[in-house]
Amino acid sequence: MSLVTPTETAPHRVVTLPRKRRIPLAVAAGLGWLALMVICAVFADLIRPYDITQMDLSARLSPPGTPGHWLGTDELGRDVLSRLFQSVRVSLVIAFGATIISAVFGTTLGFLAAQFRGIIEHLVVMLADFQAALPFLIMSLAVLAFFGSSMILLVGLMGFYGWERYARIARGLAISAGAQGYAAAVVQLGATPRRVYLNHILPNVASTLIVSMTLTFPEIILMESGLSFLGLGVQPPDTSLGNMVGFGREYLTTAPWIMLGPAVVIMFTTLSISLVGDWLRDKLDPTIR
Amino acid sequence: MIRFISLRLFRAALTVLAVMTFAFVVLRMSGDPAQVLLGPDVPQNVIDDFRADWGLDKPLWRQYLAYLGAILTGDFGLSMRGGAPALDLVLERVPATLILTIPALFLKLSIGIPAGIYAALHRDSTIDRGVIVLAILGFTVPSFVMGLVLVLIFSIQLGLLPSGGFGTWLHAILPALTISVGGIGLLARFSRSAMIEVMGQPFIRTASAKGVKWRDVVWGHALPNAAVPIVTIVGFMVGSLIAGAVVVETIFSWPGIGRLLIVSVSNRDLAVVQCILLLIAAVMVCSNLIVDLLYGWLDPRLRAQPAH
Amino acid sequence: MSFLLEADDLVRVYTGRGGLLGKAQPVRAVDGVSLRLGRGETLGIVGESGSGKSTLGRMLLGVDPAQGGTVRFDGRPMPARNTTEWRALRARMQMVFQDPLAALDRRLTIAAQIREPLDIHRIGTEASRATRVTELMHAVGLRPDQAKRFPHELSGGQRQRVVIARALATKADMLVCDEPVSALDVSIQAQVVNLLRMLQKQTGLSMVFISHDLKVVRNLCDRVAVMYLGRIVEEGPSEHLFANPRHPYTQALVSSVPEPGRRLDGRVILQGEPPNPAKRPPGCAFHPRCLRATDICRSGIPALQPLGTDRTAACHLVAGETRAEVA
Ligand SMILES: Nc1ncnc2c1ncn2[C@@H]1O[C@H](COP(=O)(O)OP(=O)(O)O)[C@@H](O)[C@H]1O
Numbered sequence A: 001m002s003l004v005t006p007t008e009t010a011p012h013r014v015v016t017l018p019r020k021r022r023i024p025l026a027v028a029a030g031l032g033w034l035a036l037m038v039i040c041a042v043f044a045d046l047i048r049p050y051d052i053t054q055m056d057l058s059a060r061l062s063p064p065g066t067p068g069h070w071l072g073t074d075e076l077g078r079d080v081l082s083r084l085f086q087s088v089r090v091s092l093v094i095a096f097g098a099t100i101i102s103a104v105f106g107t108t109l110g111f112l113a114a115q116f117r118g119i120i121e122h123l124v125v126m127l128a129d130f131q132a133a134l135p136f137l138i139m140s141l142a143v144l145a146f147f148g149s150s151m152i153l154l155v156g157l158m159g160f161y162g163w164e165r166y167a168r169i170a171r172g173l174a175i176s177a178g179a180q181g182y183a184a185a186v187v188q189l190g191a192t193p194r195r196v197y198l199n200h201i202l203p204n205v206a207s208t209l210i211v212s213m214t215l216t217f218p219e220i221i222l223m224e225s226g227l228s229f230l231g232l233g234v235q236p237p238d239t240s241l242g243n244m245v246g247f248g249r250e251y252l253t254t255a256p257w258i259m260l261g262p263a264v265v266i267m268f269t270t271l272s273i274s275l276v277g278d279w280l281r282d283k284l285d286p287t288i289r
Numbered sequence B: 001m002i003r004f005i006s007l008r009l010f011r012a013a014l015t016v017l018a019v020m021t022f023a024f025v026v027l028r029m030s031g032d033p034a035q036v037l038l039g040p041d042v043p044q045n046v047i048d049d050f051r052a053d054w055g056l057d058k059p060l061w062r063q064y065l066a067y068l069g070a071i072l073t074g075d076f077g078l079s080m081r082g083g084a085p086a087l088d089l090v091l092e093r094v095p096a097t098l099i100l101t102i103p104a105l106f107l108k109l110s111i112g113i114p115a116g117i118y119a120a121l122h123r124d125s126t127i128d129r130g131v132i133v134l135a136i137l138g139f140t141v142p143s144f145v146m147g148l149v150l151v152l153i154f155s156i157q158l159g160l161l162p163s164g165g166f167g168t169w170l171h172a173i174l175p176a177l178t179i180s181v182g183g184i185g186l187l188a189r190f191s192r193s194a195m196i197e198v199m200g201q202p203f204i205r206t207a208s209a210k211g212v213k214w215r216d217v218v219w220g221h222a223l224p225n226a227a228v229p230i231v232t233i234v235g236f237m238v239g240s241l242i243a244g245a246v247v248v249e250t251i252f253s254w255p256g257i258g259r260l261l262i263v264s265v266s267n268r269d270l271a272v273v274q275c276i277l278l279l280i281a282a283v284m285v286c287s288n289l290i291v292d293l294l295y296g297w298l299d300p301r302l303r304a305q306p307a308h
Numbered sequence C: 001m002s003f004l005l006e007a008d009d010l011v012r013v014y015t016g017r018g019g020l021l022g023k024a025q026p027v028r029a030v031d032g033v034s035l036r037l038g039r040g041e042t043l044g045i046v047g048e049s050g051s052g053k054s055t056l057g058r059m060l061l062g063v064d065p066a067q068g069g070t071v072r073f074d075g076r077p078m079p080a081r082n083t084t085e086w087r088a089l090r091a092r093m094q095m096v097f098q099d100p101l102a103a104l105d106r107r108l109t110i111a112a113q114i115r116e117p118l119d120i121h122r123i124g125t126e127a128s129r130a131t132r133v134t135e136l137m138h139a140v141g142l143r144p145d146q147a148k149r150f151p152h153e154l155s156g157g158q159r160q161r162v163v164i165a166r167a168l169a170t171k172a173d174m175l176v177c178d179e180p181v182s183a184l185d186v187s188i189q190a191q192v193v194n195l196l197r198m199l200q201k202q203t204g205l206s207m208v209f210i211s212h213d214l215k216v217v218r219n220l221c222d223r224v225a226v227m228y229l230g231r232i233v234e235e236g237p238s239e240h241l242f243a244n245p246r247h248p249y250t251q252a253l254v255s256s257v258p259e260p261g262r263r264l265d266g267r268v269i270l271q272g273e274p275p276n277p278a279k280r281p282p283g284c285a286f287h288p289r290c291l292r293a294t295d296i297c298r299s300g301i302p303a304l305q306p307l308g309t310d311r312t313a314a315c316h317l318v319a320g321e322t323r324a325e326v327a
């Protein structure tokens, strides 16, 4: 009952400081896993033992541990490990591309809203309202189903995910910097808006935006894998994590390894990013939610 | 206050209009439904007849106006497969979805919020750590993986529960659980951070320093203030009661809105897809509206502020 | 002699949101101010918080838009905001802010920030800019080894020196200082004021010095304008105005400054609420707090009247006295 004595709550800082000094184990593990994933994605072509479409009908549905197919094979005798490497690459590329698009798009809109206010601000709010009204998965479903799924469309579409978060942050910080802060001072020195936003405001909001990216990134991975699972994302013969789970689902009883491998990879990856993101947020920007 | 409400109502109406336009644009611009529905080998005159029947031969803006007019009069068109009114087809499926999502919502609220608050009040304890880890796990595991894992354990390994289909209440357990896991994690995490933030505020410290009972500090001061961010998430969850089960319904072959959406989308059944999109958006917009108004009630300072 | 800056009838209205109904309530922060600033002159602007000093300062620089009135700088009208000419003019008029930490970019080094106006206005070469930065740092009393520091690594007084150095980088003709020392430690204030005075003497720039600290204004400024609720109520040479304040508001301000050797019992104490521009009293805005207010003060707004050759005041009573003296 003495939990909230001032000494308990006030030294917020005292409690968190020792933690900041060293990277916590979970975060280190997360960073390690992410590094592994990036290596897999970059060197997928070199390290995978088989081509992803190479079938071996004599070795269909081999269980994990089979020599030569350490994670087993699927219903067509394709090597699960090789497909997993390729899936990691595809899923990461989509999530990475989309996160960047979303960050750039959202930040730009946020800055525009801060600079021009008025109509532009209302338009941005309207766009955000619209996006809040249709769950992103549903909207993507409609677009992908009717326009057909291509890699470009998929990345572009996912690039709209989460932009309003950046827009809100960028707008808020730009307005407060412009109201009485350094931005107003620099404008007063005669700097062009371009200079003010690129040289001053952007570097100042970058850490907050990067933390937001660690929130968006795993969500985009989940979104893409959900769509691919439903058969509307990445299309065969190419493969992604969600797409592997989707196809593996039919062999849930006989060959659960087809689906468990990619499922575990999705889980670990999103988990790692969330852990690293939380840690980054504590370190870089304690003000963000 | 009146100004505030009418502004919000106006924005809500605008949003619904935007969704209607989106549905129209996506569905009409992406290809000729006549061709898709009738297949490639149909003679031209059949296609022409079909297009005339469905009004697809008129200029696009005429189609758009006709479409808006029809929706405003409650006419959502006929399913291009089977010819039944789209609205009926859709509404027929709503109960099945709600059977899953409403219990799931209760699970989310009754586990997520208390867990988060408990963790916040016992910060840095073992239980707090456990709640954090479980919460993060809860929303980083995609629902399709969660669903399949549950099926693997409870249906295939243990043989306790059916792996899919619609029938007894036993059929609803796994899908409802699957839906709720992510939300529980999200709510726990949000309630925890909202509560921690409030507990760090000066007025809470003042209250407890003044000798207000600990229980009263938590219930009377901290909780009402932590409610604002929690209400946002809950509002979003209420808004997705209809839309939140697409993936899960697919996994468990559950005949709800989500399944209907997936099937109609692959059949390119314009009217039904449109109707579902509008229903989902309407529910979401309404719940957002309620959340906005609740905000005004919970926190009068927000009333006078602009949109963001 | 032509003036460096001529401002006529400046009006600035803020339409803020207020109240439960969200009805916009206009606030006349600056309400018909005219000013002249000579070359090399230092003009003080004093008044309580909320009287519109900062707003006026920004309007003189053309940073805040005016709802009415004109500003002429060096004989030419102020170009529209955010145009190329407007930006180019920034090299000639600069500002020193109340909160130096907020006015500096916390991610850039001191040297980079002092250099920034030179980069913006493309003055000099790489090498000459670096030399100029060293020179400026020396002039404002910063050590050369502080060049690579970041704002949060300096003390408040040092930060203000950085802001001053940055403002002087382009050899501006005019400097508007908005309460440049009120956020600093009392022990530092005099140093910074002396620095400003010295720099003003050396470079001959004109300065508008905004402050609510009368003592500082008195020993720094050539002329002083007293503001109350967006209007100038009295103006004149600093020495005369402080020695013989005429407007009751100025009298109250002056007598509230503790001075050694003066007895406290003669003080005119400012009573009533501090001014709120959203609720501007009719007639003379100062009348609710004025000890000598009469009926005419409650109804008619007094205009600025000349008092002798170089002073003006806006007060019905003072105008009456002067007329009586003349008659
Ligand atoms: N950006 C703004 N929006 C609305 N009102 C403002 C703004 N800036 C100043 N004001 C109002 O204008 C009046 C004058 O403010 P200011 O110029 O800062 O006075 P001073 O510097 O003398 O304290 C104050 O009442 C203030 O509330």
Ligand SMILES: [Mg+2]
Binding pocket: C053, C054, C055, C179
């Ligand atoms: Mg001020």
